[in-house]
Amino acid sequence: MNNNDNKVLTEAVFYTLLALYSPLHGYGIMLETEKMSHGRLKLSAGTLYGAISTMLEKAWIKALPSEEDSRRKEYQITDLGKRVVVAELARLEELVENGKKIIE
Amino acid sequence: MKKTVRKIFFIWEYEKEEQWLNEKSKEGWQLAKASFRKYQFESGIPNEYTYRLELLDKNPKSKESTSYLNFLQETGIEMVGECKQWVYLRCKTAEGSFEPSNRALYELTHLLKIQEFISKIKNRLVAVIAISICGLLIMDNLAPSNYADFIRGVCTGLGLSASFFTLAFTPFSKHINEKVKAAINELYTCE
Numbered sequence: 672m673n674n675n676d677n678k679v680l681t682e683a684v685f686y687t688l689l690a691l692y693s694p695l696h697g698y699g700i701m702l703e704t705e706k707m708s709h710g711r712l713k714l715s716a717g718t719l720y721g722a723i724s725t726m727l728e729k730a731w732i733k734a735l736p737s738e739e740d741s742r743r744k745e746y747q748i749t750d751l752g753k754r755v756v757v758a759e760l761a762r763l764e765e766l767v768e769n770g771k772k773i774i775e
Numbered sequence: 776m777k778k779t780v781r782k783i784f785f786i787w788e789y790e791k792e793e794q795w796l797n798e799k800s801k802e803g804w805q806l807a808k809a810s811f812r813k814y815q816f817e818s819g820i821p822n823e824y825t826y827r828l829e830l831l832d833k834n835p836k837s838k839e840s841t842s843y844l845n846f847l848q849e850t851g852i853e854m855v856g857e858c859k860q861w862v863y864l865r866c867k868t869a870e871g872s873f874e875p876s877n878r879a880l881y882e883l884t885h886l887l888k889i890q891e892f893i894s895k896i897k898n899r900l901v902a903v904i905a906i907s908i909c910g911l912l913i914m915d916n917l918a919p920s921n922y923a924d925f926i927r928g929v930c931t932g933l934g935l936s937a938s939f940f941t942l943a944f945t946p947f948s949k950h951i952n953e954k955v956k957a958a959i960n961e962l963y964t965c966e
């Protein structure tokens with residue numbers, strides 16, 4: 672994951688990756704993200720569509736083979752995606768830690 | 776109740792057009808179908824829907840666009856009309872899913888598509904101007920005849936209208952460029 676090391680994920684991407692630890696379709700991701708953030712983060716369909724296409728390209732998530740209804744694609748996080756989440760979490764922890772250290 | 780309104784908006788008036796549709800919605804007229812300069816409204820609840828004009832990368836019938844539009848539909852955004860690559864989208868105002876969390880990025884994506892669209896049109900216009908000038912030059916060197924006069928007239932007409940549209944696009948592309956800069960500035964501080 673060399674070239675992902677210094678990447679900062681957007682909030683939308685971070686939450687989408689978390690939501691995709693279990694398979695979900697597009698609208699499911701939007702609902703799950705809103706639920707996780709207690710209604711704070713509302714993804715727009717346009718943003719999410721762009722994020723999903725980019726993450727598919729980077730192989731952070733994969734599209735699951737769809738059944739009879741091919742319109743509704745389901746997605747799931749890949750191992751690479753999980754590593755990206757772990758790295759991002761470490762970065763976020765550093766932010767929180769330093770913030771607390773100075774403020775408290 | 777239904778009503779049909781015929782009205783022309785140029786491409787550079789897309790924001791005005793969007794505003795107009797949203798004002799109509801507030802008055803209780805919901806756009807049900809749209810095509811080039813023809814708008815069909817149905818009376819409904821005031822402000823029930825919010826409208827948005829979006830430029831797609833490809834024709835709305837193409838595979839890529841269909842997959843995008845299906846995705847939007849799943850989230851409650853429906854397409855009520857199309858005009859070339861432009862689509863008329865609407866969603867229930869109460870659900871408000873047009874309002875993106877990452878506004879600057881969303882804006883930027885759309886603005887870049889519009890810029891691409893403008894430069895494509897401008898290239899074509901410039902080609903028309905160049906051909907008209909060549910036509911005029913050739914006709915000038917031919918012996919005068921009705922035929923040559925006719926071609927000269929056509930070339931002048933084409934050249935002038937192409938020049939008019941090229942000029943008309945200039946303030947629009949300037950406006951879009953300024954919006955791109957504003958969106959980038961926002962990206963510096965906020966995601």
